[in-house]
Amino acid sequence: MIELKEVKTKSELKKFVKFGTDLYRDNPYFCPPLVLDEINTFDSQKNPVHEFSLNVKYIAYEDGKIVGRIAGIINRLANEAWNKKQLRFGWFDFIDNKEVSKALLDKVRDWGKQHGMNEMNGPVGFTDFDHQGLLIRGFEYNAPMASLYNYPYYQAHYEDYGLAKEADWIEYRVFIPDGVPEKMQRVADIVMTKYKLKIAKIKNAKELVKRFNYTFLDVVDEAYKPLYNYQPLTDKQKKYYCDMYFPLLNYDFATIVVNEKDEIVGVGVGMPNISDALRKCKGKLFPFGWIGIYKGLKAKKFKHFDLLLIAVRPDYQNKGVNSLFFYDQIKYFIQYGVEYSETTSILETNSKNQANWEYFEHQQHKQRRAFVKEI
Numbered sequence: 001m002i003e004l005k006e007v008k009t010k011s012e013l014k015k016f017v018k019f020g021t022d023l024y025r026d027n028p029y030f031c032p033p034l035v036l037d038e039i040n041t042f043d044s045q046k047n048p049v050h051e052f053s054l055n056v057k058y059i060a061y062e063d064g065k066i067v068g069r070i071a072g073i074i075n076r077l078a079n080e081a082w083n084k085k086q087l088r089f090g091w092f093d094f095i096d097n098k099e100v101s102k103a104l105l106d107k108v109r110d111w112g113k114q115h116g117m118n119e120m121n122g123p124v125g126f127t128d129f130d131h132q133g134l135l136i137r138g139f140e141y142n143a144p145m146a147s148l149y150n151y152p153y154y155q156a157h158y159e160d161y162g163l164a165k166e167a168d169w170i171e172y173r174v175f176i177p178d179g180v181p182e183k184m185q186r187v188a189d190i191v192m193t194k195y196k197l198k199i200a201k202i203k204n205a206k207e208l209v210k211r212f213n214y215t216f217l218d219v220v221d222e223a224y225k226p227l228y229n230y231q232p233l234t235d236k237q238k239k240y241y242c243d244m245y246f247p248l249l250n251y252d253f254a255t256i257v258v259n260e261k262d263e264i265v266g267v268g269v270g271m272p273n274i275s276d277a278l279r280k281c282k283g284k285l286f287p288f289g290w291i292g293i294y295k296g297l298k299a300k301k302f303k304h305f306d307l308l309l310i311a312v313r314p315d316y317q318n319k320g321v322n323s324l325f326f327y328d329q330i331k332y333f334i335q336y337g338v339e340y341s342e343t344t345s346i347l348e349t350n351s352k353n354q355a356n357w358e359y360f361e362h363q364q365h366k367q368r369r370a371f372v373k374e375i
Contacts, residue, residue: 253270
């Protein structure tokens with residue numbers, strides 16, 4: 001007998017978050033999220049997404065044991081942007097029992113219908129900055145901090161429920177060359193001269209905010225706006241994400257391209273892979289987890305780099321600006337001993353982004369999918 005319980009208290013939220021890690025206790029590829037970040041995501045006093053979003057969370061029990069969880073989300077701004085009445089679902093994890101997954105999806109579906117939604121879509125989060133996309137290929141590779149990982153059996157549960165493909169993303173492993181490729185060097189020189197661009201190197205988060213305020217995320221917002229399911233960010237969200245991520249960065253790996261007016265026209269950001277540190281501490285900062293995470297973020301030598309995002313202002317797209325990110329960062333990859341970089345998810349239809357890797361030896365090794373169903 002499957003029993004569903006709505007999450008309403010802080011202790012229940014902790015159980016909800018904890019199950020997402022406990023289910024993968026014996027999986028060597030899974031990367032636990034930071035528990036504190038997961039909890040803060042659902043905190044209406046901290047995450048400004050709640051100003052225009054509704055959510056509900058359920059835990060599934062069988063014989064008193066937690067066997068699944070799911071969150072239902074209605075993001076009003078995203079629905080307005082895409083002219084949809086869409087229920088999102090995420091944080092969807094379950095044992096390999098289709099009665100469990102069906103009961104959770106049914107419960108969220110009914111909640112969405114009560115609020116006037118006519119389709120359900122997932123796995124996605126409140127925004128693109130949350131984990132999204134069901135992994136359907138590449139289970140044998142380590143998951144980075146920024147990506148969703150799931151067991152192979154999930155896909156059959158989705159499809160048996162009648163959920164169908166709406167969009168696919170692909171991911172690459174990109175191998176670092178010994179120096180800047182000659183063709184890239186030529187393109188970078190031409191682009192900077194022709195469009196009067198330069199690379200602004202920033203030392204820390206304080207300098208970034210002082211010089212550019214939060215226009216860093218203005219560029220991301222404009223560049224990503226046409227992409228699948230994207231919710232245009234509010235000013236409060238921009239500050240929230242900047243305050244969350246800026247202090248974590250090694251600014252050798254933050255490339256900011258500016259024009260002659262010192263306006264940001266492109267950004268590229270990445271970080272050392274800290275998955276091993278997160279596995280070791282199971283996503284808990286305290287009492288000692290923060291030490292391994294801090295050492296990973298501040299490492300002077302590491303092999304595996306996670307590329308978090310690349311964004312170019314729309315009026316500077318298709319002009320070769322993307323080449324400047326790698327032109328700038330290759331010397332740091334070599335300095336830090338980086339052997340390969342993992343990209344974040346790239347829409348299979350986003351040929352502009354995929355073209356970034358033509359200069360390098362690369363391997364398309366993962367694929368993930370967003371599903372949809374009318375309700």
